[in-house]
Amino acid sequence: MSSPLLKVENLTKHYPTASGFLKNSAPVVRAVEDVSFTVEAGETLCIVGESGCGKSTIARLLMRLVDPTAGRVLIDGTDIAGLKMYELRAWRRRMQMVFQDPYSSLNPRLTAGQIITEPAQNFQRLNRKQSQALAADLLVKVGMAPEMMNRLPSEMSGGQRQRLGIARALALEPTLIIADEAVSALDVSVQAQILNLLMDLQRQMGIAFIFISHDLGVVEHVGHRVAVMYLGRIVELATCQALFAKPVHPYTEALIAAAPVPDPARVRLAVPLEGEVPSPINPPSGCAFHPRCPLSVDRCRVEVPPLVTMADGRVVACHVRAPATTKLAHQSLLPVPSSAAE
Ligand SMILES: Nc1ncnc2c1ncn2[C@@H]1O[C@H](COP(=O)(O)OP(=O)(O)OP(=O)(O)O)[C@@H](O)[C@H]1O
Secondary structure, eight states: OOOOSEEEEEEEEEEESOOGGGTTTSOEEEEEEEEEEEEOTTOEEEEEOSTTSSHHHHHHHHTTSSOOSEEEEEETTEEGGGOOHHHHHHHHHHEEEEOSOHHHHSOTTSOHHHHHHHHHHHHSOOOHHHHHHHHHHHHHHTTOOGGGGGOOGGGSOHHHHHHHHHHHHHTTOOSEEEEESTTTTSOHHHHHHHHHHHHHHHHHHOOEEEEEESOHHHHHHHOSEEEEEETTEEEEEEEHHHHHHOOOSHHHHHHHHHSOOSOTTSOOOOOOOOSOOOOSSSOOSSSTTGGGOTTOOHHHHHSOOOOEEOTTSOEEOOTTTSOTTSOBOOTTOOOOOGGGGO
């Protein structure tokens, strides 16, 4: 079997809370703990969870903007930690990011055309005619008129700026795009347009997405699979279809129960999510969700639940709902649903 496009193995990131000679004795922020998943070509893996659960840190680790405390990130089977600078540049070319706030990530002094072609100019010299042709092509790809290439970001709407950010990400023909809260700042109607654009681009160009969001409605709309994170760890990873039809982890259940239900015919689950997410500097012992969990038993307070593979292929970390008598989940995780390969 060929290796997945991306394989993340036991990824862990602890941030120091002090510097200098206090660094080693001070407590650490446990932002990401022992996270493993795969992403196949052409699929969308969503990462969801409340604020502070480690979603953006995973994005930064994948881009090697920060180094992991432990664990590995493999692209087509190659560990990115061992890459030399020029190899890392090539890797970054294949993996692009789209950010939540396109305005702050776009240079306000450059025109749309300059913004879009800047990444490509870093890799190959383009003359004026080639730059214009590339900018026009990419603007059309993201549903904008080629004439927009002369506009500044300040002369565009929020939705147009996000399309511009996507065009810039497409310029280097990436195989994977990490979209970090890419539609959270947009109006609902514009959100839908941008999500549909991303899904169209995926179908046309076979791009894989890691879609980071706290919005379950968005995740259900775009995702093939979804990883639910709580305080740095994955607690459930399943196909979107399976997860929304029947969440298994009590935290997933509570998140879905707390999300607005657009379809009044759909039954809202009766598990409220109470209390705050605990501090990642001093997380609760055992299962970090136990202080908020209505199902918690003694074992949850002392033992971190392992990820267990359930009969339908999803993986869940819960002593009550997924007791570790079944197979422990390793990095193979779930098969890609057939829709991802279409
Ligand atoms: N550079 C850093 N130094 C110290 N702590 C950090 C750093 N970056 C993030 N953290 C902490 O790590 C934890 C995870 O942060 P992260 O931004 O990855 O979460 P998130 O799920 O993306 O949250 P949000 O949705 O609010 O962006 C948080 O407690 C955050 O305060």
